[in-house]
Amino acid sequence: MPITPRHDRRTEAFQQAEADHDIRAQELELRANTEPMRQTQVLTMEAPLHRMAAAEYLHPGGTRTAKVA
Secondary structure (H helix, E strand, O other): OOOOOHHHHHHHHHHHHHHHHHHHHHHHHHHHHHHHHHHHHHHHHHHHHHHHHHHHHHOOOOOOOOOOO
């Protein structure tokens, strides 16, 4: 191991601590964003089902067709 001046070791330690902090902050942000993204995906997948159920409720047994005059 080469001889490193004390200042360089302190700088390395500071940079490592800063990098560790940044990684922890990114992991927390990722966790915070994961659940809302899952909920958005579920709602996006369910939206067509809700529209179809509403259409069936409003027009039971029929299809929605436009009348041409």
